[in-house]
Amino acid sequence: MRILNARLRETDGLHDVEVSNGRFTSITPAASIPGDAATAPASNDLDGSLRISVDVFDARGRMLVPQFVDAHLHLDYANTVGKPRLNESGTLFEAIDIWADHKAMGFVNKDLIKQNATNAIRAEVSNGVGFIRTHVDVTDPNLTALEAILEVKDEVREWCEVQIISFPQNGIFAYPNGNSLMEESLRRGADVVGGIPHFERSLTSGLRSVDWIFELAEKYDKLIDVHCDEIDDESSRFLEYMADLAVERSMQGRVTASHVVAMAYYKSGYMAKLLSKLREADVRFAINPTENLHLQGWGTDAPIPRGMAPIRTLIEGGLNVALGQDSIADPWYPIGEGDMLRILDFGLHVGHMLNEQYLGNCLDLITVNGAKNMGISDRYGIAVGNPASAIILDAPTDKEALWHQSDVLLSLHNGSVVFEREPQRTTWGSAVQS
Ligand SMILES: [Zn+2]
Structure with a gap:
């Protein structure tokens, strides 16, 4: 399985991530960057499923974070x-x-x-x-x-x-x-x-x-x-x-x-x-x-x-x-x-x-810090060799994920798909000015 154009929390730019036998096997800078996804925030106007073929997902600039x-x-x-x-x-x-x-x-x-x-x-x-x-x-x-x-x-x-x-x-x-x-x-x-x-x-x-x-x-x-x-x-x-x-x-x-x-x-x-x-x-x-x-x-x-x-x-x-x-x-x-x-x-x-320092890495409180309490830090997180247990959030940063209470669009546990969800889409009425 491959996940393309994912934003990782601790690295700049977008990345392609490969998963096989339940683990992350490679994480490399994104090979193909669709449109302006490298710089633009992920947003709800990118509709449709992330799945672009049987085992390839395109995050289009959204975050891939540990479950x-x-x-x-x-x-x-x-x-x-x-x-x-x-x-x-x-x-x-x-x-x-x-x-x-x-x-x-x-x-x-x-x-x-x-x-x-x-x-x-x-x-x-x-x-x-x-x-x-x-x-x-x-x-x-x-x-x-x-x-x-x-x-x-x-x-x-x-x-x-x-x-x-x-x-x-x-x-x-x-x-x-x-x-x-x-x-x-x-x-x-x-x-x-x-x-x-x-x-x-x-x-x-x-x-x-x-x-x-x-x-x-x-x-x-x-x-x-x-x-x-x-x-x-x-x-x-x-x-x-x-x-x-x-x-x-x-x-x-x-x-x-x-x-x-x-x-x-x-x-x-x-x-x-x-x-x-x-x-x-x-x-x-x-x-x-x-x-x-x-x-x-x-x-x-x-x-x-x-x-x-x-x-x-x-x-x-x-x-x-x-x-x-x-x-x-x-x-x-x-x-x-x-x-x-x-x-x-x-x-x-x-x-x-609610200041920039804490908003900037607030997901720590519901990801890595919890893993530390559980004593599983040595196998938790997005790194080559770790079990591939991760989600794609419909947001480009911690702050935006919190702010918009973003949806989870894909969830993997030990490399298996737990669920996929399509981004929400709003069709505005004609009375609403564009
Ligand atoms: Zn209790």
Whole structure:
């Protein structure tokens, strides 16, 4: 397969890209440049399919970028909204209660979870996602959701890569046998160790849960990704302890902190001290802008805090930040479809990041940074030898892709076509002046 006249993010000019046996085999300056595509931005007036013959696509100056990464999702919760009831308060803790009832009332069914999760993956993939890091609730004596998502992971592997985090939604020590269920989930095939220290019954219990998380990760040689400090409470500081343990146990670069909304409340003096510790530990971040804008800041007087981790401060502090959808129609969040450009739009707005510097490389937050969290950077991206997992976006630059919420016109996963989509075309009425 060949893709002609593609714009790559880190190189000037247009390129022809060859794919064979699922991998990129050559990337060279474009041989034939149609019209003024080399200089003009891609635009919607270039209509028609990109496919110009059986296995040749002409990007005509549009961007070829790696498939998007959703760095934080809950596939086993997807499409369960309203079962058994809607979240009336909108808060995180009502959602956790609803989920406990959902489990106790027998709603957990392997076939249904598989069907709902597969539909969620299809929604994400239709928006250009090719890599999903999903948390899966293991506070269930039967580990039904884990079994379901392990099967789904295998069933979709031709068109989407799923990484599974063992996630103790109701706590490691707050839930009966939570610690042994975590360990059992790793034996059965979970890829990453999760946690939820701010939900354990006390500060001490939360700290003890972080110790246990690191012990498991060491024992099974796994990465860590913890729901950390997801609470509107400036005294929630498990992140600092995680950074401390990462250095103490030589696990720098192997730990991701998800959500960390309490950071929105940290004062600058503490933040300055914390940032240097986080850098030393090379802690990575998975931030979920739409989800936490919805879940945080309830029940307070004006001005209402929005409870979003400070994305810009983290990036300027030299830390890796990736974005996630978090939820697709579940007790925590009533909508969501894995549209990472939309998540990015929210993230940049709430992060005060609409300047040229950030707009210029904003796709990092939903591509390479997510790959870094997942530990797949060595095989992710458009480079000779890497698996050909990439999309053509109907835009010439990061900024335009975000600005126009551009369509994905072609998606490849390991060299196979996942879908093709024709550019949108508008036929103006005669009353509209040209
Ligand atoms: Zn989450």
